[in-house]
Amino acid sequence: MSLEDAAVTVLKRAVEMDTCSRFQESLICYQEGIQILLNVLKVTKDESKKTAYREKIDQYMNRAELIKKRVNQDKEEGKYHEQIKIKENDTGYSFERVFKPYISENLTEVYVEDPYIRSIHQLYNFLRFCEMLLKASCKVKTIRLLTSLDEGENASQQKSALYEIEESLKVHGIVLTTEYSSTIHDREIRFNNGWIIKIGRGLDYFKKPKGRFSVGYCDYDLRQCHETTIDVFHVKHTKIM
Template sequence: MMAGDPVAEKAAASVLKRAVELDTAKRFTESLVCYQEGLQLLMEALKAKGQEESRRLELRKRVESYMNRAEFLKKHVENEKEAGKYHEKIEITANSVGYSYQKVIGRFLDEYITKVEVEDPYIRSTHQVYNFLRLSELLVSNCRNLKKIFLLTGKEPGNQQEMLDELKQSLAKHNVVLTIEYSATLHDREIRLDNGWIIKIGRGLDYFRPPEGRFSLGFCDFDLRPCHATSIDIFHSSSVRSIPNK
């Protein structure tokens, strides 16, 4: 008799273990993503042919247990959002990996976003503008109704303006207007999405270490790029603070 789908079960166990770890660490939005993925894998295992009824019953119980926890977390997050109390903290340790912009911000991006505001004093040098470009690519790819990106940053002599103007022109081809303002006193580092999510990164977008070389892992895939130590605070507000007239 076939033993079901051991590959799906093993994959589900790994993902759900991570979900529980994130749940315990109170990183609830990340945990929910893992619960969802793990439950899909468990359902695949449950549908596999040739399983004994006792094994199928065990899998059903696991699905029900994890599904109940996921539903509880989903309601908890929604309640905290409505009350304006939601706060999630991520501590990135030095040289850790797995913290691309997609992993950190991607789960908050949806079709309801039309405007994103970025405050970061260090979108100045070439690699920092590339960081902002990567964020812009992520936003355009995941927010189909995005219309505006506003950037407040520090001014730098050299080709900063030229690089940002080129990005502005490229975004315009995707019907996204990039507005840029400069401040000599800016210290805050914050990304505000008009669906209510606010992401504050201690080091701003520049929390990745330089790659070891142009042909080293992590040069292209930032989930493989070692990070500097920093903290990320995630909030939700029903009325995201917006810079006037932007």
């Protein structure tokens, strides 16, 4: 794919997200697309193409600036709300895609409240979420998990897996603390940069792959999803615990 094609793809998604009022995600796509177009402009020699690129860049920059002002104003007034609806069998909703727009350099602490981090695939989902944070452009130092304790013999398996994740994260300078509640019901993820993400199914919104060697087994962007709704809010002061 050429740089120009890449720019078209990213900017097309930016417009789609803009149309759906998913402003934070559209802003990131606009910024990425504009940067790619600037790189294209640098290597273009045709003056007519340069003029066309500059006009497009100005157009997208103006729209991105308007979105940025709107998002910042809504955040300041505490009324920011964005909703993402995932349809049955949809793909393209990996943790990276869903959470990236809300991760920033000043993010240092994450609180996960999800009653279903118990079975093997749910524990793997949580691990993948932690890995996503490790690779993101932030400085997360603490992850706090509140979940329910599995029953019977499965409880020891759950505790063992979470302890293993805890020890693994320590190597990367991240402290994981886990608490169990028998009355927990809500599912939400809070970032201490102000973002709150509520997912109807929690982190368990991916469908089971058809086989270990089927598309989507490793790449969650290619994994089919269950129908669910994601609500995103922003508050000035986020209480983690």
